[in-house]
Amino acid sequence: MTTPEANARDAAPSDFIRDAIREDLANGRYDRVHTRFPPEPNAYLHIGHAKAVWIDYGIAREFGGLFNLRFDDTNPLKEEPEFVEAIIEDVRWLGADWGDRLYFASDYFEQMVEWAIQLIRQGQAYVCDLSPEEMRATRGTLTEPGTDSPYRNRSVDENLGLFARMRSGEFPDGSRTLRAKIDMASPNVVMRDPVMYRIRHAEHHRQGTKWCVYPSYDWAHGLEDSIEGVTHSLCTLEYEIHRPLYDWFLEQLGIYRPRQIEFARLSLTYTVMSKRRFVDLVDRGFVIGFDDPRLPTLAGLRRRGYTPEAIREFCERVGVGGRADTTIDMHMLEDCIREDLNQRSTRVMGVLNPLRVVLTNYPDGQTEEVDAINNPEDPSAGTRKIPFGKTLYIERDDFRKEPPPKFFRLAPGREVRLRYGYFITCQEVIEDESGEIVELRCTYDPATRGGDAPDGRKVKGTIHWVSAEHAIEVEVRLYDHLFAKPDPDEVDEGLDYTANLNPESLRVQAAYVEPSVAGAPAGARYQFERLAYFCVDPDSSPERLVFNRTVTLRDSWAKIEKAMGG
């Protein structure tokens, strides 16, 4: 029994941000909801950004409002068009819809300058000639107030003139700034006469050389939100301390005022989540690039085989986070992709560590096809044919010469089912001089074709296999956590976080897979039954497919084995 209330609750998630918005709507502060995702085009997006996108977009959608994608391109030194393309692709892939509202902060530069002039006229902004070093020296410390700039009390006319000359390019980089005149003694250092404009004779990726003064984040961001009619400007916790400044600018200008609300920044265990670290890992060769499947970038996750649905589900499970930053267990992300892939991925059989099996009573040279279900979770996915023959490969782990208790797979004298194939019984174990098992001689029961015994006989285990003659050889890239510790920063004195890199984070090897996967395009996803989910990597060629292991299946046998002290 679900009550209407319960339904409503399920349909509309509740958290302190949504509660605040509902309140704003109820008391008339706003009569609509409009959010935005404002990335700076200076890096690839990671799953932390996905969380932000999904909060911004999700809230707009739930409240029947609008969502903008806006590039906060206010610093030409750090930004590149390559990133705007990549970010657009990532946000689209994630599934957020900004309609025709793709904006760039740089398109507002003219308006921002007009507002800056207004503030100068109101005596609330001034041109400061302090060097960066001097400014730092006069800002005070966290415990001591700063001191006023000697240029703080210039006349409006002088400021107007100087600012005009800053804009026309008369002064070198770093020589002057336009500052808001607020309070050098504020306990909130952000309010100590923050810089609004700095001089940068730099080429902007969209504005070219039109400008040589660029607005700072604090000055620009609220204006951008205001111009776009954003109602709720959602950002991460580190901006909380900037909120008074965000409000101050808008209030002094007397323009439309959005409301900034902060949510928790996302961290994940066993990985790192910052542009700086990504660059470092790439530069030092620990990963192959920003789309390395071991990185939590959206490009990396996509290549690894993650679906947008799984990432969204993850974001929803994580929620907005309380009022403190959160570190989420990587296993939760993995659980999300398993849940999604379980529903949708095509099953195939593939053997990672082959052990040859010869069916001694199977006719020489005979080949046949057995029917297999493509996806037990989705009958509409249909069936396919898998070739079967006298010589097969099974997983080495599926045979034990001396099976421990609860091991229900193949062992000497034991009968198991080859999935969709026949029951087979192990008659003989062939070993080489060193004692390594190189082949199994088994008999099959022709009456059990398809996997069912007419006499009602049961077997405890079902294992996967491929026909040695028909299987195709592929490359598999077996990924594991990038770091060996939940917190990569937990290192001994003198070592850096890379000391915690997991040496096993990538293992490349060959595997045999049933021929139905031949020709699969990059991005195609499969479940290799009983093993893991795999995704075709772009490195694949027509001659050789490359599969990335997205995530293993839950392995309850591993748990049993561990519990038995094995």
Place this chain on the structure above:
RNA sequence: UGCCCGAUAGCUCAAUUGGCAGAGCGGCUGACUCUGGAUCAGCAGGUUCCAGGUUCGAUCCCUGGUCGGGCAGCCA
């Protein structure tokens, strides 16, 4: 020895603006099964950081501690 924020089951979060502390994941147990997967059912009993205070009653209010995080870019 500044300002701001936080501290609830292993983890991440809730708790109708004071009223018997709940969920998801993990974990454990069982059922079932042609993936030991999936699925399903059940279980979990946490001094709600500590010490005071207000109150009939505090996770939620006040005071003081402790611990953690953020802030001193002409980064965002």
